Every structure is written in C-alpha cells, then in structure tokens.
Amino acid sequence: MSKGVWIPLAALCMFRVSECLECFSCQNIADPDECRNTSQCSSGQSCSLQTSQAGSDLRFNMGVNTISYAVPSLLAHTVSLDAPFRPDSSPHVMNAAVQTAAMRTFVLIENLLNIHHAKITCPKFCGLCQLVDGNWAAWANWSSCSVTCEDGKQTRTRTCTNPQPSNGGLNCTGPASDTKLCTKQLCPVHGNWTEWSTWSGCSVTCDVGLRKRTRSCTNPKPDRSGDFCVGESSEYTVCLTDPCSTRNGGWSSWGSWQSCSVTCGGGLKLRSRTCTSPSPSAYGKACEGNFEAFAVCVNTPCYAVAFNAHGHNVLSNFVNAFPTVIFNEGNAYHASSGHFTAPVDGLYYFTAQFCCIPQQECGFFIEKSNASISSSTHLTATFEHHTTDVACTSASTSVKLNRNEHVWVLIQGTSSYLYDGYNGWNTFTGTLIQEL
Ligand SMILES: *[C@@H]1O[C@H](CO)[C@@H](O)[C@H](O)[C@H]1NC(C)=O
Ligand SMILES: *[C@@H]1O[C@H](CO)[C@@H](O)[C@H](O)[C@H]1NC(C)=O
Ligand SMILES: *[C@@H]1O[C@H](CO)[C@@H](O)[C@H](O)[C@H]1NC(C)=O
Ligand SMILES: *[C@@H]1O[C@H](CO)[C@@H](O)[C@H](O)[C@H]1NC(C)=O
Ligand SMILES: *[C@@H]1O[C@H](CO)[C@@H](O)[C@H](O)[C@H]1NC(C)=O
Numbered sequence: 344m345s346k347g348v349w350i351p352l353a354a355l356c357m358f359r360v361s362e363c364l365e366c367f368s369c370q371n372i373a374d375p376d377e378c379r380n381t382s383q384c385s386s387g388q389s390c391s392l393q394t395s396q397a398g399s400d401l402r403f404n405m406g407v408n409t410i411s412y413a414v415p416s417l418l419a420h421t422v423s424l425d426a427p428f429r430p431d432s433s434p435h436v437m438n439a440a441v442q443t444a445a446m447r448t449f450v451l452i453e454n455l456l457n458i459h460h461a462k463i464t465c466p467k468f469c470g471l472c473q474l475v476d477g478n479w480a481a482w483a484n485w486s487s488c489s490v491t492c493e494d495g496k497q498t499r500t501r502t503c504t505n506p507q508p509s510n511g512g513l514n515c516t517g518p519a520s521d522t523k524l525c526t527k528q529l530c531p532v533h534g535n536w537t538e539w540s541t542w543s544g545c546s547v548t549c550d551v552g553l554r555k556r557t558r559s560c561t562n563p564k565p566d567r568s569g570d571f572c573v574g575e576s577s578e579y580t581v582c583l584t585d586p587c588s589t590r591n592g593g594w595s596s597w598g599s600w601q602s603c604s605v606t607c608g609g610g611l612k613l614r615s616r617t618c619t620s621p622s623p624s625a626y627g628k629a630c631e632g633n634f635e636a637f638a639v640c641v642n643t644p645c646y647a648v649a650f651n652a653h654g655h656n657v658l659s660n661f662v663n664a665f666p667t668v669i670f671n672e673g674n675a676y677h678a679s680s681g682h683f684t685a686p687v688d689g690l691y692y693f694t695a696q697f698c699c700i701p702q703q704e705c706g707f708f709i710e711k712s713n714a715s716i717s718s719s720t721h722l723t724a725t726f727e728h729h730t731t732d733v734a735c736t737s738a739s740t741s742v743k744l745n746r747n748e749h750v751w752v753l754i755q756g757t758s759s760y761l762y763d764g765y766n767g768w769n770t771f772t773g774t775l776i777q778e779l
Contacts, residue, residue: 494526685744724738
C-alpha cells in the first residue's frame with residue numbers, strides 16, 4: 344500500500360441491507376463495479392475504498408474501515424454531488440483515475456440511495472450523519488376575526504420547527520396555515536332618505552300660498568343602532584296664484600288711553616289701534632295713518648318743598664324754633680313750633696347746625712315723629728365742645744316720611760350756651776327730594 348486513498352463509503356453499504364450494514368469487500372480488483380462480495384460493518388466503522396497504483400495499473404481494495412476521523416453529515420454530502428468530496432486526512436494526492444472512481448461511486452450512491460434507508464441506517468453510524476425529519480410545532484392562536492360585523496375569516500399558522508428538518512430530512516407534510524369562518528352580529532343599517540316627493544299643489548287658490556314636498560328616512564330605515572338621516576324631511580316653496588278679490592285694510596277702534604307718563608305735573612298718555620278691521624288681503628291696501636296717538640295728561644301738581652331758617656328760640660320742650668325763615672317753599676316749616684310737617688309721602692333731606700360759646704357743650708338731635716307726635720325717634724345725634732372759640736357743629740340726614748309726619752331739632756343744654764352771630768348761625772334746612 345505505497346500509494347492509496349481511503350474513501351469513506353458509508354452509503355454504499357446501506358442499500359443492500361437496511362437494518363444491518365454491509366460493505367463491498369473485494370481486494371485488489373481492477374473494476375469496483377465487479378465486486379459482489381460483502382462483509383458486515385459494525386459500530387465505529389465505515390465502508391472504505393482504497394486504491395493503489397503500480398505503473399499504469401490502478402487497483403481497488405474495498406472493505407470495512409475503522410473510522411479514524413469524523414465525517415460530518417456524510418449522507419448529506421452523498422445526496423448532493425455539488426458537495427465537496429472529502430478524502431482521507433492522510434496527505435495523499437488523488438490522481439484523475441482515483442477521482443473518476445470516486446465520482447463513479449458517488450453516482451452509484453446517488454442512484455441507489457433512498458433517503459428513507461439513510462434515515463434508518465443513520466443511527467448505526469454512531470453520529471456520523473444527523474438526518475432529522477421535520478415535525479410541526481403547535482398551531483399558533485387564531486387571528487382575530489377580519490371583520491367587526493357579519494362574516495369574516497380567522498387564520499392560524501404553524502411552523503415546521505419541532506424539529507426543523509435538517510440534513511435532507513423530510514419536510515413536514517400538510518398545510519402550514521388554516522382558515523375558519525367567523526360570524527359576528529349583523530352590521531348596523533344607517534338610514535337614507537327616499538327621493539323627494541313631487542311638489543304638492545299650492546295651498547291656496549288665490550293670492551300667495553305654499554307648496555310642500557317631503558321625503559322619509561326609509562331608504563333604508565335605520566336599524567341595529569344605525570344613524571338616522573341628517574337633514575329636513577320637508578321643504579316649502581312659495582306659490583303665487585291669481586289675486587283674490589281685493590280687500591283693503593281698515594283700522595280697528597282706538598284702544599283705551601294708557602296711564603300718564605308721570606305721576607305729578609304734566610305728561611303724555613298713549614293709545615293705539617291696529618289695521619285689522621279688516622286686515623288687508625295680499626293685494627289690498629294697508630291702512631293709512633298712525634297706529635298710535637298721544638295726548639297731554641295733567642296730574643295733581645308736583646310738590647316743591649324746601650325751607651331754610653335760623654336763629655334760636657328754645658321752647659320749654661327743648662325744641663328750637665328757628666325764628667328767622669329765609670324761605671319756606673310749600674309752607675311745611677312752622678317757625679312757631681320749630682316743626683316741619685311733611686305735606687306728601689316722600690324722601691326728604693335735612694341739615695341742622697348749632698354754635699356754642701367757648702367752654703360750653705353744644706349738642707343736638709334731629710328727631711321725627713308720626714302725625715300724632717306721641718313718640719319721637721332720633722335721626723342724628725351730634726356734640727361739640729371747644730375751650731377757646733365759638734364751636735359750631737352740624738348734622739345731616741335723609742329720611743322717608745309719610746304725609747303729616749314731623750321733623751324738628753332738639754337741643755341739649757340751655758339756650759344761654761348758644762351763640763348766634765356773625766361767626767356762626769344756628770340753622771335748620773330741609774328739602775323734599777322725591778315724592779313717593
Ligand atoms: C470473493 O470471495 C470468494 C470466497 O471467499 C473468493 O474466492 C474470491 O476471490 C472473492 N472475490 C474477490 C474479487 O475478492
Ligand atoms: C393564546 O390564547 C391563549 C388563550 O386565550 C392565551 O392564554 C395565550 O396567551 C395566547 N397566546 C398568544 C401568543 O397570544
Ligand atoms: C418545506 O416546506 C416549506 C413550506 O411548504 C417550504 O417553504 C420549504 O421550501 C420546504 N423545504 C424543503 C427543504 O423542501
Ligand atoms: C341613498 O339613496 C339614494 C337614492 O336612492 C342613493 O342614490 C344613494 O346611493 C343612497 N345612499 C346610501 C348611502 O345608501
Ligand atoms: C303714632 O305712633 C304711635 C306709637 O307708635 C301710634 O300708637 C299712633 O297710632 C300713631 N299715630 C298715627 C296717626 O299714625
């Protein structure tokens with residue numbers, strides 16, 4: 344064996360007996376195809392082919408060889424002629440004849456090899472080949488339904504990964520996806536208008552009337568929570584016909600006078616009428632003239648009440664009767680009693696002032712009472728004291744008085760304290776602001 348190459352021929356021994364591997368076993372023959380002897384191969388062995396050359400004479404030795412190196416996926420190589428042929432690791436060079444013989448062997452393998460034989464025999468090669476058939480993984484979950492109402496589809500898929508086929512193992516058979524029908528509730532029906540009806544005839548036989556057309560939301564009618572139609576279900580249009588017999592408008596009688604625009608003094612009052620007796624027809628004439636009329640109204644005269652008095656005359660009841668009356672519009676102030684008597688219900692305004700000599704106390708009240716003067720009410724209370732000079736002090740008040748109620752000024756102390764001269768007057772003044 345000076346020169347030679349060991350060719351692992353694992354597949355070659357398989358087609359003979361599937362369960363129990365055999366190798367061709369012939370020594371020193373010129374044509375490997377002529378070999379008919381076989382011998383059993385066992386664990387850790389593979390079939391082999393050895394060539395040797397003496398001059399131009401190429402000889403073959405075929406038999407069982409103990410595996411001295413790993414041959415990965417030998418069968419995977421054998422099913423593909425494109426895969427590189429891998430010789431013994433010993434650094435012998437294959438000449439052309441050896442290659443030819445090796446290729447021939449592989450063609451033979453290619454023709455004879457049945458992948459199912461390989462699958463069965465593979466385990467006997469102690470891991471030399473890793474042929475694995477594919478197997479389906481579990482189905483994935485169903486997809487959600489393709490529609491939200493009525494009929495749709497659901498699909499699910501599976502993959503050939505449990506395990507994945509490898510080294511020429513069989514692919515999974517059967518579909519990789521699956522479809523089923525899903526049925527949801529019926530879809531909502533949205534409403535739609537019918538076409539418009541034709542226009543109706545005019546609503547009147549003379550003058551101006553209306554024509555109408557309609558449609559309904561029944562094309563189709565909304566159902567199962569569908570939307571109602573948007574828009575109006577009727578439309579109108581004006582129709583002009585021949586004039587009716589013409590009727591001109593006429594005034595109703597005047598209404599009664601409304602109340603006067605003011606409650607005292609002179610004002611205006613109003614009355615009105617309407618063009619309804621009769622009302623004019625469409626082509627008739629409207630009424631001519633004003634529908635409103637005004638007239639002057641004269642109420643009881645408005646009250647003008649105001650006074651201004653000064654001086655001092657303290658009465659025994661300590662009311663000061665201001666004796667000097669500058670003016671007394673409406674004559675409501677009485678200089679003898681110092682009382683103001685309201686001539687009319689209304690809002691009034693009063694001011695009073697007193698001046699006192701130095702070192703004396705100077706105080707007063709503005710008071711009111713009802714008509715019988717049986718009891719009185721303070722409206723103001725005022726006090727002043729000065730050590731060196733004449734001291735004046737004043738007070739003002741607004742008050743609502745009924746007719747005949749009284750207002751006056753009550754002093755504290757005695758009249759001898761009062762000063763009434765160039766530097767200060769004792770005064771009392773009042774005004775009707777508004778009648779009520
Ligand atoms: C085949 O085996 C027989 C008997 O063992 C032997 O005589 C013969 O030489 C063998 N043939 C070859 C080609 O080795
Ligand atoms: C598949 O469906 C089941 C049951 O509804 C659920 O528990 C599981 O999470 C789903 N798997 C995936 C990947 O969605
Ligand atoms: C295996 O089947 C899948 C799906 O049918 C396909 O895509 C793939 O090419 C097949 N593989 C082989 C090696 O035949
Ligand atoms: C509504 O009805 C009209 C008239 O029949 C039709 O032209 C239109 O297509 C309908 N629309 C829908 C959304 O059904
Ligand atoms: C005045 O007031 C007193 C006590 O409040 C009452 O008894 C009297 O009737 C009143 N007089 C008038 C005229 O209102």
